Amino acid sequence: MTASDSTTTQGELEKLVSDLRGLLASKDLDSFPEIKVLRQRLDDGMHTVRESAVRAAQEAARQAKDAALAADRYAHDEPWRVAGAALAVGALVGFLLARR
Numbered sequence: 001m002t003a004s005d006s007t008t009t010q011g012e013l014e015k016l017v018s019d020l021r022g023l024l025a026s027k028d029l030d031s032f033p034e035i036k037v038l039r040q041r042l043d044d045g046m047h048t049v050r051e052s053a054v055r056a057a058q059e060a061a062r063q064a065k066d067a068a069l070a071a072d073r074y075a076h077d078e079p080w081r082v083a084g085a086a087l088a089v090g091a092l093v094g095f096l097l098a099r100r
Contacts, residue, residue: 017046
């Protein structure tokens with residue numbers, strides 16, 4: 001899941017909760033104690049989802065940073081291998097484009 005997907009999903013979830021809260025905010029429903037409990041459960045659930053989304057985004061960012069550092073380290077440790085791989089990929093792409 002990308003950060004964009006996470007943002008979109010979180011936005012949709014927040015809209016759904018907002019719609020539910022709007023529906024439950026009716027003054028006619030205040031006489032039902034279950035509605036108050038439901039409102040609190042919605043708030044608690046939304047808080048939990050937000051915290052989970054933030055943790056997932058932080059973990060994804062950490063993993064991306066670790067991968068970039070590992071790639072950078074490898075490129076510095078093995079520059080000829082990286083150059084050879086780039087040459088091979090370039091030759092393959094050139095060959096495939098020339099066949100068109």
